[in-house]
Amino acid sequence: MTSLMTSRTKKPGRSLSQPRPGPLQYLVLGLLAVVFVYPIYWAVSSSLKPPADIVRDPLSFSLGSATLDNYRAMFGDVPIGTGFVNTVLVVAVKGAMTMFFCPLAGYAFAKYRFPGKNLLFGVLMLTLMLPTLVLVIPLLLEMSQLGWVNTYQALILPGSIDAFSIFWMRQTIAAVPDELLDAGRVDGASEFGIFARIVVPVIRPGIAALGVLTAMNIYNDFVWPVVAVNDESHQTLQVVLSTLAQNVTGNRVGADFATVWGELLAAGSIAMLPVLALFVLLQRHFINGILAGSVKG
Amino acid sequence: MTSGTLTPPRKERTAPAAPRPGRSSRRRPFLAPYLFIAPFYVVFAAFGLYPLVFALQLSFTDWKGAGAANFIGLENYTYLLTSEEFWSSLGNSAVMWLLIVPVQIVGGLAAAVLLANARLRLRGMFRVAFIAPFVTPLVAMAQVWIVAFDTDYGLVNHLFNLVGLPDVDWLQSTAWAKPTLALLFLWKTTGFAIIILLAGLQAVPADVYEAAALDGASRKRQFWSLTLPLVRRSIAFLVVVQTLAVFQMFAEPFVVTQGGPYGSTSTGGLYLYNHILASDLGTGAANSFLLVLLVFALSLLSVRLLRSRDE
Numbered sequence: 128m129t130s131l132m133t134s135r136t137k138k139p140g141r142s143l144s145q146p147r148p149g150p151l152q153y154l155v156l157g158l159l160a161v162v163f164v165y166p167i168y169w170a171v172s173s174s175l176k177p178p179a180d181i182v183r184d185p186l187s188f189s190l191g192s193a194t195l196d197n198y199r200a201m202f203g204d205v206p207i208g209t210g211f212v213n214t215v216l217v218v219a220v221k222g223a224m225t226m227f228f229c230p231l232a233g234y235a236f237a238k239y240r241f242p243g244k245n246l247l248f249g250v251l252m253l254t255l256m257l258p259t260l261v262l263v264i265p266l267l268l269e270m271s272q273l274g275w276v277n278t279y280q281a282l283i284l285p286g287s288i289d290a291f292s293i294f295w296m297r298q299t300i301a302a303v304p305d306e307l308l309d310a311g312r313v314d315g316a317s318e319f320g321i322f323a324r325i326v327v328p329v330i331r332p333g334i335a336a337l338g339v340l341t342a343m344n345i346y347n348d349f350v351w352p353v354v355a356v357n358d359e360s361h362q363t364l365q366v367v368l369s370t371l372a373q374n375v376t377g378n379r380v381g382a383d384f385a386t387v388w389g390e391l392l393a394a395g396s397i398a399m400l401p402v403l404a405l406f407v408l409l410q411r412h413f414i415n416g417i418l419a420g421s422v423k424g
Numbered sequence: 425m426t427s428g429t430l431t432p433p434r435k436e437r438t439a440p441a442a443p444r445p446g447r448s449s450r451r452r453p454f455l456a457p458y459l460f461i462a463p464f465y466v467v468f469a470a471f472g473l474y475p476l477v478f479a480l481q482l483s484f485t486d487w488k489g490a491g492a493a494n495f496i497g498l499e500n501y502t503y504l505l506t507s508e509e510f511w512s513s514l515g516n517s518a519v520m521w522l523l524i525v526p527v528q529i530v531g532g533l534a535a536a537v538l539l540a541n542a543r544l545r546l547r548g549m550f551r552v553a554f555i556a557p558f559v560t561p562l563v564a565m566a567q568v569w570i571v572a573f574d575t576d577y578g579l580v581n582h583l584f585n586l587v588g589l590p591d592v593d594w595l596q597s598t599a600w601a602k603p604t605l606a607l608l609f610l611w612k613t614t615g616f617a618i619i620i621l622l623a624g625l626q627a628v629p630a631d632v633y634e635a636a637a638l639d640g641a642s643r644k645r646q647f648w649s650l651t652l653p654l655v656r657r658s659i660a661f662l663v664v665v666q667t668l669a670v671f672q673m674f675a676e677p678f679v680v681t682q683g684g685p686y687g688s689t690s691t692g693g694l695y696l697y698n699h700i701l702a703s704d705l706g707t708g709a710a711n712s713f714l715l716v717l718l719v720f721a722l723s724l725l726s727v728r729l730l731r732s733r734d735e
Contacts (some may be wrong), residue, residue: 160553177438265475285471318456395564
């Protein structure tokens with residue numbers, strides 16, 4: 128996409144047919160950018176204010192009076208450290224499963240002909256249309272039958288090899304020239320060796336995009352973790368956050384607004400900083416990943 | 425979803441008859457592809473197909489999570505279809521849909537058209553700003569919404585007062601709770617819509633516009649007769665994806681309003697969750713199937729509506 132844009136700007140005919148954007152266009156886009164970014168800035172900066180100031184003057188912020196009080200209070204209130212560790216663990220294991228099995232299956236669908244392929248692929252595409260919501264109740268019951276409620280495997284295994292990632296990797300791998308694979312066969316590589324040593328290096332950008340998008344999705348996942356886990360030692364970060372919010376809204380009456388709000392904003396900020404940092408560092412991969420979804424239309 | 429794009433071109437069929445050394449020595453791997461795809465089907469069978477069949481069975485029983493499950497036929501379905509709460513949860517979702525999808529498509533397209541201008545500077549910066557909300561965790565931002573939209577001490581009413589507007593009861597009034605949650609959804613996902621539409625716009629070859637300009641088509645006319653039909657696929661994709669998302673919306677009301685005030689933000693997704701809380705699992709299973717049927721029907725309908733005009 129970026130290459131498309133740069134090649135476009137170099138075209139001399141293009142500049143003739145398109146007017147230079149005026150100040151109004153910059154103003155509109157600039158305002159829109161502020162609307163999108165300001166809530167994030169506001170949350171992070173407010174979380175560093177003394178609690179009383181959050182309530183008294185929502186707009187002001189001065190670095191001089193910045194404090195970590197809200198963070199200290201929040202750490203004392205909810206097991207956010209445990210939440211972080213659990214989330215990192217789930218992202219690592221579930222992410223690794225996605226990153227290994229989905230490109231492998233995509234490779235099989237892109238480069239082999241085998242009996243039943245169309246039927247199997249059809250089944251795969253059908254599962255894409257299955258909303259998570261329909262599975263929540265029976266999956267929860269299955270977990271309790273297995274004795275897996277409040278376990279890591281309950282958080283990790285369901286959805287660990289997803290149809291969309293396979294479909295995406297299949298599209299990516301289909302573009303790898305067959306001649307490359309044949310060359311590997313001549314050299315006596317095994318079928319898996321061809322995948323690991325020829326296909327994977329060629330589609331590295333696609334794998335990188337799959338990686339960041341998978342990590343983001345697992346990190347932000349909420350619906351299944353909130354159902355599957357109710358004991359504090361297994362809660363993921365997002366679930367810990369939601370319990371904090373429930374405490375706040377549940378105890379509206381008599382609660383010290385300033386303190387609980389400070390904690391909410393501190394928790395929210397600390398939860399979004401890792402993904403935002405990753406996004407700013409790896410934005411090209413994020414954007415490729417987001418766009419991969421629309422190509423299937 | 426169209427079958428044409430799904431099948432990759434097969435080199436073997438069109439390959440010239442020239443001898444290819446690799447071809448002859450290639451043994452036909454029989455087992456390998458099956459082994460490569462097997463993990464998906466194993467995981468799907470265990471955590472997709474099995475629960476699905478289980479849920480279907482469950483939806484015809486009165487099981488409450490313990491004790492014996494009695495077969496009660498279609499009673500769960502008829503109960504839901506005649507229940508006021510069920511319909512009002514769908515009604516709430518429908519209102520959310522109206523507040524979100526049209527606004528997002530029109531606004532997103534406008535922003536994408538501005539961004540697509542080849543002579544725009546700072547495009548990369550705008551793009552980062554627009555997508556930042558999309559990557560933030562929903563639960564975290566839902567918490568920020570609670571604080572920012574508080575009636576007495578929130579940021580938004582503070583801003584309103586500064587410009588002389590009165591306080592609005594954002595989250596505690598039935599009139600405003602839905603728009604406030606819709607705003608959270610819009611804030612979080614419009615950047616996603618913008619880059620999808622931008623990619624659609626940029627896939628339109630530049631010379632198409634040049635030819636149109638040479639033919640004397642005005643810029644407005646170029647938009648309606650060239651741009652719009654060419655991004656229709658992107659629009660259709662977005663409508664389907666966002667319809668699915670809006671009708672399954674769960675975390676926003678769960679964290680911000682718990683479905684209140686007076687059930688006004690009890691969406692299809694949240695109402696379903698309440699069955700789990702009440703251990704009314706048979707009804708919950710029936711509810712999920714009804715929701716899925718509705719969502720399927722709506723996405724099929726939107727694909728039809730958005731396609732019919734060019735065929």
